[in-house]
Amino acid sequence: MTVSRFTWYCGAELPGEVMAAALENYQFEPHFHDAWSIGAIAEGSCSFSCAGARHAAHCGELVVIPPRAVHTGGAADGRLCYGMAYIEPAWFDRHATLFDRGGVQFERIVIADEALCAQWIAALAQSGMSDRARTHALSAALLTLLARYASPAPPGPAADTPNAAGRAERTDAEPIAHPAAGTSASTELRGLLASGAPAKADVTTVARRWGIHRTTLVKHFAQRYGLPPDAWLRNWRIARAKTLMMHGMPLADIAALTGFADQAHLTRVFKRIHGSAPGVLRKALARPPQG
CATH class of the missing domain: 2.60.120.10 (Jelly Rolls)
Incomplete structure (x- = not known):
């Protein structure tokens, strides 16, 4: 059980x-x-x-x-x-x-x-x-x-490659075609997804702009950021929703602002990622501060 x-x-x-x-x-x-x-x-x-x-x-x-x-x-x-x-x-x-x-x-x-x-x-x-x-x-x-x-930490920016943690321990990663274009396309796609305007983040359109196939872009994105674009977007939306919860915004409003179909949809995804429903976190936020 x-x-x-x-x-x-x-x-x-x-x-x-x-x-x-x-x-x-x-x-x-x-x-x-x-x-x-x-x-x-x-x-x-x-x-x-x-x-x-x-x-x-x-x-x-x-x-x-x-x-x-x-x-x-x-x-x-x-x-x-x-x-x-x-x-x-x-x-x-x-x-x-x-x-x-x-x-x-x-x-x-x-x-x-x-x-x-x-x-x-x-x-x-x-x-x-x-x-x-x-x-x-x-x-x-x-x-x-x-x-x-x-x-x-090694010199140079690392914020764009969060999936590098533990990468040195991997031996099973296979090379993907068009590495330079795939990296650039992945960076652009993540920026579009995180911009709050995912309608502009069409995988096929971005892939075509960089001269690669949609499937190739999805593989590059998953290797670079750890999740395929759709799963990465769900996680990004939950991270934004959690921030809004900390500021006391109602869950229904949060769901609308972060791109979920409704509050029930937000609750299901939140629970899959954090283990508990958002209401459990809201109750903790509502407790009076411990002096």
Whole structure:
């Protein structure tokens, strides 16, 4: 039987959302977040993919996933309990610049460090903790993580290739025809999809403009961004919807603004990506701040 329980902690003083989860036989579909996703496994183990590479994380280990890196998650066997922080990139960067002003990266997605995992679990899973105390605990845990495991990021812009996380571990990626045109077409298509005017983001039209076949463009896009265009657009819409939820906008209005057919459609897609319905997150947002 599939079992899932999600508890969200949200607050104006927090540097993002915090979630505590308990799962049995539950799997998330491939998705991404705009935030740094840092999780601590308190019980059980999980098997997941990130940027096309397979990983396993066990009790006492951390999972660190950069923004917009496509990944799965969940528990295939037994019970899995973990805490997760979705940390705003700007807040993360303010901590990271203390170590390297050019940005940082992590060589591993899964980090085995029981003491540090316990520090993150304490920051993530305790109910009744004030927002200020939780923010302080997250800051201390993040600084320790950066000090022990971060390394300087390679020079040059990396924002356009979020699916590079873990790519070095892949050995099964096959070359796709027309690499230069495919890269340029993929970049243009993603820009159109993210512009809020997806009607202009016709895959066939963009492919024709760059002299390649529609199927070739879809393959290039999926290899570069981790998902085919239609799935990437659904995820992007959910990320925008989540931001609007944080500002208190009604779900029906959010659905209309982000391109979903209606509130029910938004709810179904949100639950596939985040595990819980948007109402669970809305209730967490409605709680009075913890002093």
